[in-house]
Amino acid sequence: MKIINVEHGMKRMLGTFVHEDKVIDIQECYALFLNDIVGDPRAREMAAERLPYDFAQILEGGDKYLRAFNAGVAFGTKIFNEGLVDLPYDVSTLVPKLPLTPRALVCLESNFKDYFDETNRTRPDQAGFFLKLPHTVIGPGEAFWVDPRLIKKLDYGVQLGVVIGKGGRNIPPEKALDHVFGYTIINNLSARDHEILPWGEGGKEFHVRYGQGRNFDKSVALGPWILTKAEMDHPEDLGMRTWVNGELRQEDNTKNFLWSIPETIHYVSRIMSLKPGFVIAMGTPGGCGLGSDEALGANTHERSGEAKQGGYLQVGDDIRCEIEVIGVLENRVRRPLRDSPFNFSFKAFPGRGEAVSYTESSPTDIFKWGDKEAKGWQKQGRRK
Amino acid sequence: MKLGTYVFDGQTRIGCVVGDEVADLERLYARYLSEVEGDRRAEGLARARISSSMLHFIRGGESSWEAAVQALEHFETRRAEGDLFAEVRPLREVRLRAPLQPDAVVCAGYGPAQAEDMDLYRHAEFFVKSGPHVIGSGDPISHEPEVAKDLRSEVELGIIIGQGGKDIPQNEVLDHIFGFTIFTDILAADQLSMGMEGGVFHSRVLEGVCLEAAGALGPWIVTKDEIEGGVENLSHRLWVNGELQEEFKPDELPIDPLSFVSHLSTFFTLDPGIVIASGSPGGPRLGRSDSGGPTLAVPAMKCGFLKLGDKIKAEIDSIGSLENSVEKIHEDS
Numbered sequence: 240m241k242i243i244n245v246e247h248g249m250k251r252m253l254g255t256f257v258h259e260d261k262v263i264d265i266q267e268c269y270a271l272f273l274n275d276i277v278g279d280p281r282a283r284e285m286a287a288e289r290l291p292y293d294f295a296q297i298l299e300g301g302d303k304y305l306r307a308f309n310a311g312v313a314f315g316t317k318i319f320n321e322g323l324v325d326l327p328y329d330v331s332t333l334v335p336k337l338p339l340t341p342r343a344l345v346c347l348e349s350n351f352k353d354y355f356d357e358t359n360r361t362r363p364d365q366a367g368f369f370l371k372l373p374h375t376v377i378g379p380g381e382a383f384w385v386d387p388r389l390i391k392k393l394d395y396g397v398q399l400g401v402v403i404g405k406g407g408r409n410i411p412p413e414k415a416l417d418h419v420f421g422y423t424i425i426n427n428l429s430a431r432d433h434e435i436l437p438w439g440e441g442g443k444e445f446h447v448r449y450g451q452g453r454n455f456d457k458s459v460a461l462g463p464w465i466l467t468k469a470e471m472d473h474p475e476d477l478g479m480r481t482w483v484n485g486e487l488r489q490e491d492n493t494k495n496f497l498w499s500i501p502e503t504i505h506y507v508s509r510i511m512s513l514k515p516g517f518v519i520a521m522g523t524p525g526g527c528g529l530g531s532d533e534a535l536g537a538n539t540h541e542r543s544g545e546a547k548q549g550g551y552l553q554v555g556d557d558i559r560c561e562i563e564v565i566g567v568l569e570n571r572v573r574r575p576l577r578d579s580p581f582n583f584s585f586k587a588f589p590g591r592g593e594a595v596s597y598t599e600s601s602p603t604d605i606f607k608w609g610d611k612e613a614k615g616w617q618k619q620g621r622r623k
Numbered sequence: 624m625k626l627g628t629y630v631f632d633g634q635t636r637i638g639c640v641v642g643d644e645v646a647d648l649e650r651l652y653a654r655y656l657s658e659v660e661g662d663r664r665a666e667g668l669a670r671a672r673i674s675s676s677m678l679h680f681i682r683g684g685e686s687s688w689e690a691a692v693q694a695l696e697h698f699e700t701r702r703a704e705g706d707l708f709a710e711v712r713p714l715r716e717v718r719l720r721a722p723l724q725p726d727a728v729v730c731a732g733y734g735p736a737q738a739e740d741m742d743l744y745r746h747a748e749f750f751v752k753s754g755p756h757v758i759g760s761g762d763p764i765s766h767e768p769e770v771a772k773d774l775r776s777e778v779e780l781g782i783i784i785g786q787g788g789k790d791i792p793q794n795e796v797l798d799h800i801f802g803f804t805i806f807t808d809i810l811a812a813d814q815l816s817m818g819m820e821g822g823v824f825h826s827r828v829l830e831g832v833c834l835e836a837a838g839a840l841g842p843w844i845v846t847k848d849e850i851e852g853g854v855e856n857l858s859h860r861l862w863v864n865g866e867l868q869e870e871f872k873p874d875e876l877p878i879d880p881l882s883f884v885s886h887l888s889t890f891f892t893l894d895p896g897i898v899i900a901s902g903s904p905g906g907p908r909l910g911r912s913d914s915g916g917p918t919l920a921v922p923a924m925k926c927g928f929l930k931l932g933d934k935i936k937a938e939i940d941s942i943g944s945l946e947n948s949v950e951k952i953h954e955d956s
Contacts, residue, residue, distance in 0.1 A: 342726075342755055343753045343754070367825050368828070368830070369828045370828070372751055374891075375891055389889065438746075438824065444824065445824065448748040449748075449750075449751075450729075450750055450751065450828075451749065454749075454891055456789065456891045458891075507829070510834060510835075511837070514755050
């Protein structure tokens with residue numbers, strides 16, 4: 240089953256496909272089920288309570304919520320098959336949204352030999368893990384808003400997203416897949432100029448900072464839907480590809496994972512318990528922009544296979560990430576609607592006294608705009 | 624105002640700490656609405672304005688804040704006249720939890736080992752910690768030596784965002800802050816200093832800083848109007864088993880808390896769900912090796928590293944103190 244989150248007119252809903260271009264609203268179907276079959280006088284309220292549109296809330300709710308979810312899907316499919324014509328929505332009338340806001344997004348930097356070869360690193364004994372801020376995740380079709388003055392080396396990376404359905408701690412590898420709810424596609428962006436800093440003699444050593452490098456507004460896309468585990472019998476044999484403006488940049492297969500999904504779940508759950516609604520991003524293959532950046536230690540070489548080596552992302556680029564069986568996730572890079580009032584000559588880190596700035600200009604010269612314009616911009620701040 | 628989240632009679636509520644009592648804000652506001660304004664939808668309105676979730680309350684902005692002020696004024700005047708209030712309980716009868724369960728905590732990470740090495744400032748970092756793993760006052764800090772051997776704790780100022788925003792200038796940061804609390808940071812020193820691998824210096828940010836107890840938040844939020852003389856001058860102290868481990872004021876740190884908030888806002892939109900912890904002087908320190916490459920030192924505390932049974936007390940002037948103990952938690956899938 241593909242779980243999608245869509246907007247139809249004024250309505251936001253959690254849906255699933257009952258036909259290749261027909262979608263049902265699961266909450267509505269559950270309300271019909273309660274009303275018609277159970278005879279519940281509070282059917283609509285119960286359905287709204289049990290099946291909110293953020294799927295992570297349903298996962299957090301546990302069995303009762305998932306039972307309601309399954310009942311809604313089963314009833315919806317049944318009445319669709321019986322020909323209740325006005326029930327499904329045509330997919331062309333729907334605007335796709337983020338299917339689930341992760342409660343925590345745990346990322347592997349990379350999980351492919353190709354990536355480590357290309358970036359000229361020996362394979363670390365353990366995968367590099369980090370967390371991303373959940374509120375920086377965007378959905379399918381949404382734009383990455385990136386200010387090219389702040390981020391000069393914007394990189395992409397297709398990753399398999401593993402959605403955790405059942406929480407646990409110290410999960411043994413052989414039971415790990417029991418905790419998985421489904422799979423999705425993640426395009427995990429990074430700001431390589433903030434992430435990787437050359438060090439030492441001739442800049443041959445590198446300091447990798449996952450904080451600034453990975454956490455900025457709209458820095459991850461997730462979608463287009465969650466494919467439930469039941470429809471995925473071989474998560475570790477899926478081709479994955481990225482195209483930038485139609486040019487193939489990344490091509491690999493999840494069978495080349497250095498750390499398998501069960502190993503990863505086991506490893507992470509030893510450090511911190513996994514909870515329902517957590518998502519693990521399984522790392523990106525070679526072919527990122529970083530792979531052709533010699534200044535950041537890349538070992539540039541002709542790539543085998545079809546994928547071309549390319550540079551970093553630019554404003555206006557279209558990115559298309561595909562993972563077999565799951566689907567395709569498309570996003571575009573755009574400038575923010577309004578420019579930031581900062582001129583980005585700000586200090587590298589807010590230290591005391593004199594500190595080095597990224598540019599030549601004075602670190603005290605922080606604002607290009609007046610206070611009034613700056614205030615107007617902040618009011619645009621995202622409110623949930 | 625001191626605002627906390629607590630459990631009473633099996634229910635999670637948010638309340639204002641008044642002396643040694645805690646007042647249930649949602650129920651007090653409902654009572655105010657019904658007694659003073661004769662509102663027949665008092666409970667529904669109180670749920671919309673205040674609710675039992677601190678995040679909901681903070682996101683409610685000024686109108687929610689005014690509702691809380693009205694509720695408390697009503698309580699104080701009516702109680703002075705002898706009315707009884709079941710909405711107000713002694714603190715010892717309730718169990719305090721983290722004042723809010725954040726989506727994530729952003730911590731000031733590595734600072735430079737020597738303040739005069741300006742180039743090192745470029746390498747300073749921030750960490751993201753998992754919000755669902757933040758614990759509250761009195762909750763156990765798990766210690767599993769097979770996962771992380773050398774734990775250290777730090778007292779840090781926890782900054783709670785009010786009105787969210789992006790690109791906030793340094794001189795306006797305070798307008799966007801709702802209040803302050805204490806964040807007891809937990810780090811695994813042995814994991815963090817394993818970072819140098821194959822010419823690349825990774826911060827092992829999952830193994831090193833995102834343990835089962837990512838950190839403790841509490842005991843309550845003190846709203847910014849109650850902090851006099853600026854947060855830079857509040858003394859921070861950390862005790863382990865009654866022995867003082869560190870004492871400092873943010874003024875002595877290489878990182879200024881309010882500038883740090885402004886800095887973060889250039890990268891991502893701030894929101895009350897993102898709690899910011901501004902670092903402590905004993906945290907991980909970047910230095911240089913003889914070849915000029917990076918080194919990372921994570922010093923032990925005065926008492927060494929944490930052991931099972933240790934009692935940790937973090938204290939910040941004008942806010943209060945937050946106590947937790949180190950325990951082994953057995954809970955397998």
